[in-house]
Amino acid sequence: MAYSAKARGLFAEDIQAIKDKGIYKEKRFICSPQNAEIEVEYPEGAPKKKVLNFCANNYLGLSNHPEIVKAAHEGLDERGFGMSSVRFICGTQDIHRELQDKVSEFLGMEDTLLFPSCMDANSGVFESILGPEDVILADRLIHASLIDGIKLCSAQYDTFKHMNMKHLEKKLELHQDKRHILVVTDGVFSMDGDLAPLDEMCDLCDKYSAMILVDESHASGFIGKTGRGTHEHFNCIDQVDLITTTFGKGLGGASGGCVSGKKELIELCRQNARPYLFSNSMAPPIVNASIRVMDLVTKDTELRDKLEWNAAYFRKGVEEAGLCVRPGNTPIVPVMLYNAKLANDMSRDMYAEGIYVIGFFFPVVPSGAARIRVQLSAAHTREHIDKAVAAFKKVGEKYGILGLDKKGIIDKYGM
Template structure:
């Protein structure tokens, strides 16, 4: 191969050509580029170290290098069921009956009766026609927009929707419009501008995971009715615990049945392992089974996860005491932390973002909290916008009132030390 041809095919290969076939030059370039990026992340104070937990997920955990019991206020374990004994036992029994996994995708040899049973429970829980399981809700969001929407259609998405929604929308060929966060005037203007389109899909998180605010779903559904549009809602931070019986944002806001499509996760309140789903009209679920790429080309959900999630649906359908507990714990924490002088975003939700603004301050605050046996994490760019760093506290039904109060006391102590509150 000539040097000029090699240069046209792959510029990075030029150095390898000059230094013979097995030169490490391309790897050296990559290492240098990535080192510069990493240096920039650390200089900006946005480097995110991973703490290693050495116990099961629970209200109290241990972390590597520290043998003390630490209160965990940084998990999506809203109902405290990630290590519930009944849920674990259901997963164990499924290992004996159904094995560890299917080693295949659903349409080949990866569907068991328990998959169909769980899909039926999900659809019944939400009051929809049918449901389809995915390995994660990220996959569910990646698989729906490309399947449903074509060039004749339009998608209108809240600007603060989850990254998986953003990535999923990028895959579709529809017109793409972002409306200002929870701004109904902007949404209506975009609905008016897209009236020529065949289908219009309004896309929103039910609860926005970084801010803890609840989507104005009633107003969105009213606009959808007015402009003959569909509504899609991501319920990952609502299913199982928001609303009197855990049916999510629809129930919480009194608009049951008005959303056309619901995507959610099994990996937060519903057992804490993995798995996601879409539930909605039969016609949609049928076409997703035929065309949704993450469904067609990913292994089916492992039996232990399916059995555990199925058990959780049984538990919360029969008894809503855990839902009531996380609700009361949330009110206790929010009332006390607000009275202490902290700026807390969101309302009436277990996600409680305590705003600190500076990334380096958020990181230092989290370390000070860990010194006081409270596990929280500082959130900074690119997880949240620059200048809006925070500690995102997450409340669980597994927390006792005493543990809630201990966390508040620690926040007050650190807040005063770092001059966040007077």
């Protein structure tokens, strides 16, 4: 047997090292559909517990929305379970084309290409369009999948300080000798919930003849006055060249992703992107349900308006309770704790209070910036949010952090 006792022992040591660093990811089981109210088995083997979910990417509350579930059923009945093929062989149905067209229309882009996930879209887009004569300039806090995609590409790359436009301009000047320059950013950064200043970035790109790609995974469907995204919020839709986004968050919550943008760039992705060429198509039930999602978010702004209200209501509640909250105006609300153990302990106590939230700390966020990241959903009711705020107040009081600012919390608990 190739998997020897020695090999097993060495792998076990690797796992123990992860545990020793305090970054071991424990198993948590959801025993109900994804929603604002869920049943959780945690730790593994423990009795199921009903909790309110404040850590899902279920921004618009569509993960278990009756119309979306119905559309998935219809997709299953009318187009079957799976495609058993990559897109370009025999894995593209008419509904894949329909979804691509609806996404292009919604985002205000020329063309769209579906991928099995946004992780795949981000893995494939750079290698498809750029080469060694080109350079990618990336914000330092972009999503890990963009970093992986950039590293898979033969283009040179450089980085600029997070949302620092002076630094970006310096890098744009530095790389003027390259054939193509592609600036890369998240629209909404998932850990801080801050919005990239896309209007300024697009103006700089125009000034220095650079293209721009925006990952809108935490924005599509709800940022901007009609939910088109960060480019709508900053009124620069026509200046954005490429958008990558997901159907796994606000736009449904199942899976799938896409690249949307200038038609030549999308065509190159269709010809070259390895995750498109070598991975199965999005399954028909999910495609059909995603079409219904696009219809829902195009029809009116009811869900994104409710989400906006919920986020503002929660933010006001925890701020008034005396917690230290990172400023912002997105459904991602980081309750700042700075100390990793405090973030861990508080999230455990919040769970005991029936609120499911997770503590984040280095290396997921910068050292000394530990927090509990709260994510609001349109599925939350006012009562859900009141309960979450009350729990934060109770747990915050237990740890003596109410009314303390960053310095106060660090003085008390350290970084």
